[in-house]
Amino acid sequence: MSRRARGGFLATLDAFAFAVFRVVLRAALTLYFRMSVRGDRTLHHGPAIVVANHQSFLDSLLVGVAVRPRVRFVMTELFANVRGLRWFFRWNRVIIMREESSNREMFKQSLAALQNGEVLGIFPEGTISLDGSLSEFQPGALSMALRERVPIVPVALVGAHRALHRSMRFPRPRKIRVEVGAPIPPDELFPRSASRTEALEIGARLLQHRVEELSRRAEARGR
Numbered sequence: 001m002s003r004r005a006r007g008g009f010l011a012t013l014d015a016f017a018f019a020v021f022r023v024v025l026r027a028a029l030t031l032y033f034r035m036s037v038r039g040d041r042t043l044h045h046g047p048a049i050v051v052a053n054h055q056s057f058l059d060s061l062l063v064g065v066a067v068r069p070r071v072r073f074v075m076t077e078l079f080a081n082v083r084g085l086r087w088f089f090r091w092n093r094v095i096i097m098r099e100e101s102s103n104r105e106m107f108k109q110s111l112a113a114l115q116n117g118e119v120l121g122i123f124p125e126g127t128i129s130l131d132g133s134l135s136e137f138q139p140g141a142l143s144m145a146l147r148e149r150v151p152i153v154p155v156a157l158v159g160a161h162r163a164l165h166r167s168m169r170f171p172r173p174r175k176i177r178v179e180v181g182a183p184i185p186p187d188e189l190f191p192r193s194a195s196r197t198e199a200l201e202i203g204a205r206l207l208q209h210r211v212e213e214l215s216r217r218a219e220a221r222g223r
Contacts, residue, residue, distance in 0.1 A: 018070060018091075026065040032173055033163055037066045038221070039180030039214075043153065047114040048183060049145050050153045053134050053211055054123035055160035057082055058171065063121055063155055064092070066178045071121040072113055074106065095120075107144065114148045124204065132161040134215065137208040139200035146190050146199055154181040154207060156214035179218040181210060 029035045050071055052063050060073050074095045080086070095109045113120055124141035125134070145152055155178065162174040189203035 015070075022065050025061065029062065029065060029176070032171070033159075033176040034173075035062070035176045035178065037178045037180065038218070039155075039178075040182050041066055041180050042068045043119060043183065047117050047148065047150045048119050048153055049114075049142075049150055050119060050121045050155055051124055051142075051207055051211070052121070052155035053157055053215070054125045054128050055132055055157050056128060056164040057085065057166075058160050058164050058176075059123065059128075059157055060121065061085075061088070062157055062160060062176065062178055066155065066180055067119070067121075067153065069119055071119050073121040074110055075123070110144050111148065114144065114150055120144070124207070128166055129161055130165060132158075134208065134212055137204040137211075139197075139204040142189075142200055142203050142207070145186060146196065146203065149186040149190075151183040151185055152189060152207060153183050154210045154214060155179065156181075156211050156218055158215055158218040177218040177221070179214040181214050184210065 026035075050063060050067055052059060057079070060071075060075070060079075064071050064073075070092070072093055072095065073089070074097060075089070076097045080089050080094050080096050082089075095106055095113070097103055097106050110120060122141055124137040126138050126141070127135070129135060142152075144150075158177040158179070159175050162172065163176055164171040184207070189206050190199040191202060192199075194202060
């Protein structure tokens with residue numbers, strides 16, 4: 001078998017293994033947390049960035065089973081090394097933000113992933129919420145979307161902070177709702193007439209508002 005054929009076989013095997021894992025994980029999350037997912041969960045073409053609020057260490061798993069195709073997350077070194085989830089992050093080739101560096105390599109990997117047609121996942125609040133409330137989105141987190149002009153998929157997570165927040169050792173069986181919004185074209189978020197800084201600030205505000213709307217929708221259907 002040639003190196004190219006072997007690479008294609010391994011890629012197919014990996015995709016199959018992840019598809020099976022996604023089904024099993026989603027069933028487990030649904031059973032334990034009574035997780036429910038609503039919205040347009042399948043991205044049909046091209047690169048994209050999935051943006052979600054950050055409530056718990058479970059968030060990447062929740063988004064990963066809620067959205068297709070496979071999401072490659074950008075996260076800090078601290079979260080990438082969380083005990084019990086490290087293997088999952090390595091398997092998904094997470095892109096790591098290192099606090100003591102310029103993160104030039106992180107941007108390089110992220111841009112390469114988008115140019116390769118992959119889907120990235122980011123949490124623009126930058127940290128986990130202690131009480132489930134939404135913190136201000138950091139404009140810089142959207143710089144890759146602005147540069148590559150790719151659509152952004154907003155996702156709202158509701159209830160995850162009650163299931164597993166930073167002070168908990170073990171997850172609790174609390175109801176979790178995931179609301180997936182429709183992809184937002186880049187021109188709706190980033191005005192071409194604005195400067196780069198202004199475009200990022202406008203985009204961050206609009207995107208935060210969209211996630212807030214999705215959160216309210218998820219909370220309403222959970223009553």
